[in-house]
Amino acid sequence: MTAVLDKKPPEHGEPGRGSSERITALLRARELSIVLLIALVVLVTTINNPHFLDSNSIQQLLSGAALIALLGVGETLVIVTRNVDLSVGSVLGLSAYIVGDLFKYNHIPVWSGFVIGTLVGVVIGAVNGFIVTVMRVPSLVVTLGMLYVIRGIDGVIVSGDRIDPSFIPSTFTAVGYKNLFGVPWLAIIVAVVVIAVGFAMRSFRASRDLYAIGSNPDAAALAGVPIERRVFTAFVISGTLAGFAGALFLALHTTIDNSGGAGYELKVVAAVVVGGVAIFGGSGTVFGAALGAVLLNTINQALVASRIDAFWNDAIAGALLLAAIAFDRWLSLRVTRSLQSAERAHREL
Amino acid sequence: MTGIPKARRVATAALAAVLAGGVLAACSSTSTKSSSNSTAPAGSGSASSSGGAIKKGLKVYFIPKDTQNPYEVLADKGGQKALQELGGTVTVSSGTADTAAAQLPSIQAAIQAKADAIVIAANDPSALCPSLNKASQAGIKIVAFDSDITCGTSPNHLFINQADTKTIGTSEVDLLAKQLNSTGDIAILSAAASATNQNAWIKYMKEQLVKYPKMKLVSTVYGNDDPATSLTVLQGLLSGYPNLKGIISPTTVGISTAAQYLSTHKDVAAKVTLTGLGLPSQMKKYIKDGTVKSFELWNPSNLGYLAGYAAASLASGTAMQAGATFTSGSLNKSYTMAAGPGELSVVLGPPTVFDKTNIDQFNF
Numbered sequence: 001m002t003a004v005l006d007k008k009p010p011e012h013g014e015p016g017r018g019s020s021e022r023i024t025a026l027l028r029a030r031e032l033s034i035v036l037l038i039a040l041v042v043l044v045t046t047i048n049n050p051h052f053l054d055s056n057s058i059q060q061l062l063s064g065a066a067l068i069a070l071l072g073v074g075e076t077l078v079i080v081t082r083n084v085d086l087s088v089g090s091v092l093g094l095s096a097y098i099v100g101d102l103f104k105y106n107h108i109p110v111w112s113g114f115v116i117g118t119l120v121g122v123v124i125g126a127v128n129g130f131i132v133t134v135m136r137v138p139s140l141v142v143t144l145g146m147l148y149v150i151r152g153i154d155g156v157i158v159s160g161d162r163i164d165p166s167f168i169p170s171t172f173t174a175v176g177y178k179n180l181f182g183v184p185w186l187a188i189i190v191a192v193v194v195i196a197v198g199f200a201m202r203s204f205r206a207s208r209d210l211y212a213i214g215s216n217p218d219a220a221a222l223a224g225v226p227i228e229r230r231v232f233t234a235f236v237i238s239g240t241l242a243g244f245a246g247a248l249f250l251a252l253h254t255t256i257d258n259s260g261g262a263g264y265e266l267k268v269v270a271a272v273v274v275g276g277v278a279i280f281g282g283s284g285t286v287f288g289a290a291l292g293a294v295l296l297n298t299i300n301q302a303l304v305a306s307r308i309d310a311f312w313n314d315a316i317a318g319a320l321l322l323a324a325i326a327f328d329r330w331l332s333l334r335v336t337r338s339l340q341s342a343e344r345a346h347r348e349l
Numbered sequence: 350m351t352g353i354p355k356a357r358r359v360a361t362a363a364l365a366a367v368l369a370g371g372v373l374a375a376c377s378s379t380s381t382k383s384s385s386n387s388t389a390p391a392g393s394g395s396a397s398s399s400g401g402a403i404k405k406g407l408k409v410y411f412i413p414k415d416t417q418n419p420y421e422v423l424a425d426k427g428g429q430k431a432l433q434e435l436g437g438t439v440t441v442s443s444g445t446a447d448t449a450a451a452q453l454p455s456i457q458a459a460i461q462a463k464a465d466a467i468v469i470a471a472n473d474p475s476a477l478c479p480s481l482n483k484a485s486q487a488g489i490k491i492v493a494f495d496s497d498i499t500c501g502t503s504p505n506h507l508f509i510n511q512a513d514t515k516t517i518g519t520s521e522v523d524l525l526a527k528q529l530n531s532t533g534d535i536a537i538l539s540a541a542a543s544a545t546n547q548n549a550w551i552k553y554m555k556e557q558l559v560k561y562p563k564m565k566l567v568s569t570v571y572g573n574d575d576p577a578t579s580l581t582v583l584q585g586l587l588s589g590y591p592n593l594k595g596i597i598s599p600t601t602v603g604i605s606t607a608a609q610y611l612s613t614h615k616d617v618a619a620k621v622t623l624t625g626l627g628l629p630s631q632m633k634k635y636i637k638d639g640t641v642k643s644f645e646l647w648n649p650s651n652l653g654y655l656a657g658y659a660a661a662s663l664a665s666g667t668a669m670q671a672g673a674t675f676t677s678g679s680l681n682k683s684y685t686m687a688a689g690p691g692e693l694s695v696v697l698g699p700p701t702v703f704d705k706t707n708i709d710q711f712n713f
Contacts (some may be wrong), residue, residue, distance in 0.1 A: 038384055051588040056614060060584035159445065160418040165609060166634040179612040253576040254609050263575070279656065295583055304585025310570050312544060 015161060030276035031325075032036065034291040045302040052305045055182060063176075063189035063252070065290075065297035067092075070190045070245045071268040072275065072289035073222065074238030077207075079272060080169045081231050082214045082281030083139035087128060088242040089264030090150035093256075095120040095246025097154055100163030103172070110172045117238055124150060125239015129232035139235075151258070158258035165254040169246030175231055176252035186248060190290070193241070198286045214281025271296055272280050274324045296320070377700075393708045404665045407437030409657065410459035412469040414447045414496065419630075419713040421470060424495065424653030428468060431657025434678050439657065440464075456480045460487050466660035468653075470495035478503070490663035494656040497692065505669050508694040509656045511647035514546070516699050517599070518553025520559070520645060521625060524593045524702065528642055532563040533594030535584050537541035538607055538625075540574040540600040550599050563689060567593065573602050579606040587617060597623035604644060605713060608635040629703050629711035636708045643704040649713060652697055659695065669693065 045052045072086045094118040101109045102116060128146055132139045165173075178185050194217040201207045209230045221227055222234045250256055269279075275292025278282025299320070300313050411428050413421035429439040442458055444451025449472045458606045459467050460483060465488055471477055478500035481491050485504030494509040525535060539547045539552065551569060558566055567590050572579025579602060587593060598604040604625040611618040612635055627644040655677050662675035671688040684695040703711065 010587075049589060051591050054588055056582055056617065057588040060580065064577065064581045064584070160415060160447075162419075162628075162631065164631045164633065165605070252580075253606065255576075255605055260576075261576070269671050300578070300581050301585040301588075304568075305589040306571055307568065307589050310582065 065183040069290040070295035074241035087146035091242035092261035099237015104167040129235030427650035427653030428657035449476035465664035519557040535595040
């Protein structure tokens, strides 16, 4: 991280348009820096142990990050608007169980597993969005509540049962482990979503509104941005992707009880923040979020492959998170400073 | 969604109807409590192996954590079988949620029915103590299984331990050693690094490995009982130790995740043998396709069966004290109560090994 900080002094800007270009450049640099960091981790680990680049290992690097990356896409949309969705892990668990249950008892066709899982997410996302925008309850409270409500509903539906691998159709589970030209289908599916949403976030007016809302809600309202509608949509998309992720979770792990996806919300927020999405809203890209997920997964796998004591995993992931948040803070201060004159008031922070 | 509970309700109701004679009303009762009464045909006369004075017509209340948990249902059935052999009856009663509050009415019911013994899997180690104490004062013998109560001496009770820590650890190493010809690098895929039971088992695994000088434990990794994390550390393990020959995963999430990985990566499965603690129904697919040869767990049905025998013996006058013995029907063993850490207990015995030959008999 420090290497990046030193390398990217944004000192040669002009006022006006130039500063926004500079911000974009910095964000891009952030994604580039994550790519470089991933490359560094892979390189160091490979020098240590060449087997880290075996095809099985690379495939797991990708598919292991895929679900968190997918959840990270929706989470990015929400966080960019200065909100947060903590219910994604529970939504994933509920969706996965419902799909598994339908496979076991109703023998539904394989394709409908994905559709139904996604619909579960749509519904919960809409409820989240409704409570946040119409009833104006802070999203942290709403989605934290939903985290428990959904887990509770899940518990009632599961009622001590478990869906075992033998009940999941093999064509469904194939999505979880089959490869296309050596690339896991799971990674391909998620990459398509990341690229599609990433493109939309850059190009469409509605998605630019999300950034405006997160940067300055009052200004966005004055500028005529339909804040409620946009935030609602962001929650629905987050729920939708979490529901879809639930179906993929089932395809990958082939068994589900009522603990599926527990604790994922924090992994997702961690990946998103490491990926350069400002936790206070207003900036960040889904590409960064997805790369953040890949980075965290790569570190976990690399530590074990390097024969480093597994106890270090959480500490290192946590340190990275702190570094990322500190970097965000530093960045926003830097930008503020250059937008004002050359004042140095905030340097101590 | 309600497939399992409904099916089970119908099944238990049918059982009750056959045995007790037409209590079909229970079928439509879908309140928060579902209980089944199975009245054993008296005088089946197989109490001969119990070696003594078990009273006839004993009433034993089985209070599982809840009435739906497949594991507990098997244990209850084991208890019913035991009392059937002894000419007594079992009433299974509990709530549908795993809370102490849901078990209190069942304890109350046992007191009112003047039961001879209560066999309970406690949802809370201490919250049930006052209630159980009342039962004990009413002359009901208290037996705990699956999950113990810690009430000190009031009420005095016997805990049926599914398997002792040491045996679980050592037997898993033995199981893997048998498949590996006692040779090669092995690793452990555990749950959370802080899990007390996991660490205790791992400690005994390490001690047992001393007996196999050609087997070397190269690493212990932690999947936190999350399938995704388990997969990540498993792959790290496989690339970190290319000569790895065996993996022990003493956690159901770990072993099923690793089994799914091996079943879809035949190249790895050809080199690496997996065993550990698993659930038969979850592992059935991998035993059948040959990915996993054998794994183990205690047998819940035997656990309930032993608890039933213990309850009947205590209710028939066997003293509740260290050194007291009782027999156990078809388990063919005399059990001696031992003073554990403050509590009286017996250990069921070594875990059951599941493989191709018996996997179909288990449904939990």
